[in-house]
Amino acid sequence: MTNKEALLWASSSLSEACERPQYESELLLAYHLKQDRIYLTTHDHVEIEAPEVFKTLIQRRAKHEPYEYIVGSASFYDIHLEVEAGVLIPRPETEILIDVTAELIRKEQLTHIAEIGVGSGAISVVLARKFPELHIIATDICETPLRVAAKNIATFGLEHQITLRKSNLIDEVSEEVELVVSNPPYVAEDFLLASNVADYEPKEALFGGRVGDELLKQIILDVKQRGIRFLACEMGYDQKEPLQDFVNQIGVKYINFFKDLAGLDRGFVIEF
Numbered sequence: 001m002t003n004k005e006a007l008l009w010a011s012s013s014l015s016e017a018c019e020r021p022q023y024e025s026e027l028l029l030a031y032h033l034k035q036d037r038i039y040l041t042t043h044d045h046v047e048i049e050a051p052e053v054f055k056t057l058i059q060r061r062a063k064h065e066p067y068e069y070i071v072g073s074a075s076f077y078d079i080h081l082e083v084e085a086g087v088l089i090p091r092p093e094t095e096i097l098i099d100v101t102a103e104l105i106r107k108e109q110l111t112h113i114a115e116i117g118v119g120s121g122a123i124s125v126v127l128a129r130k131f132p133e134l135h136i137i138a139t140d141i142c143e144t145p146l147r148v149a150a151k152n153i154a155t156f157g158l159e160h161q162i163t164l165r166k167s168n169l170i171d172e173v174s175e176e177v178e179l180v181v182s183n184p185p186y187v188a189e190d191f192l193l194a195s196n197v198a199d200y201e202p203k204e205a206l207f208g209g210r211v212g213d214e215l216l217k218q219i220i221l222d223v224k225q226r227g228i229r230f231l232a233c234e235m236g237y238d239q240k241e242p243l244q245d246f247v248n249q250i251g252v253k254y255i256n257f258f259k260d261l262a263g264l265d266r267g268f269v270i271e272f
């Protein structure tokens with residue numbers, strides 16, 4: 001089987017599973033051959049090496065396993081992060097949370113912050129790279145994200161800036177911090193997710209409770225009770241109203257909501 005034949009077979013095998021079967025087939029073949037995509041066009045009549053191994057990659061993708069888990073890497077912001085099953089694949093929406101948080105860090109000259117739910121390390125790694133003087137305590141309740149985040153932090157040499165801690169929310173963070181940032185689980189328990197998400201990504205990273213905003217509300221309360229000045233969070237597109245009502249009840253200095261690139265409500269910043 002030549003590279004060209006392998007691509008034809010792969011594209012037709014992926015036609016149901018993904019929106020861009022040709023493109024993803026090329027990416028997976030390039031990954032399999034440890035080459036870039038250009039190589040495939042210049043070597044289309046070359047016999048493919050280890051075709052059975054390539055077929056296994058395509059079969060995994062055909063069953064809706066996310067591309068990022070198959071290759072063990074996700075592109076996020078200006079970097080690539082290692083990912084594996086048990087860790088949320090970082091999403092483009094979260095880049096907006098980072099920009100909003102970075103603006104606040106810059107404006108208020110913040111130096112000590114915490115992240116709740118570190119996952120792959122996406123938020124903390126990007127913020128630490130932007131602000132070399134910033135210290136971050138990043139928590140997660142699950143072991144796998146803490147292990148994977150540690151690898152990503154080491155890859156970028158950020159061990160002196162980011163401290164990982166196993167914790168429910170910020171229960172184990174006793175240090176003074178000026179801001180908490182979080183992309184917590186915020187999906188409602190009965191929400192029907194696409195199979196590439198529902199069957200492969202960790203439930204602990206997705207579901208925020210029966211309604212979905214329970215963990216977000218708990219974070220707001222915890223941060224307020226701890227006397228921390230700022231909180232920046234991602235949230236679901238339909239959670240603005242209930243969260244606005246909630247902060248009206250508990251009292252905050254301000255809450256500013258922000259939207260994602262699709263124009264959907266996607267997060268907020270609170271000053272307490």
Ligand SMILES: C[S@@+](CC[C@H](N)C(=O)[O-])C[C@H]1O[C@@H](n2cnc3c(N)ncnc32)[C@H](O)[C@@H]1O
Nearest residue numbers: 090117118119140141142145168169183204205
């Ligand atoms: C939506 S993922 C976000 C991961 C990463 N920060 C990102 O943006 O890609 C939420 C993370 O929160 C963690 N988590 C869930 N409940 C938690 C809790 N009560 N305390 C701390 N972390 C929690 C999950 O394990 C998961 O890694």
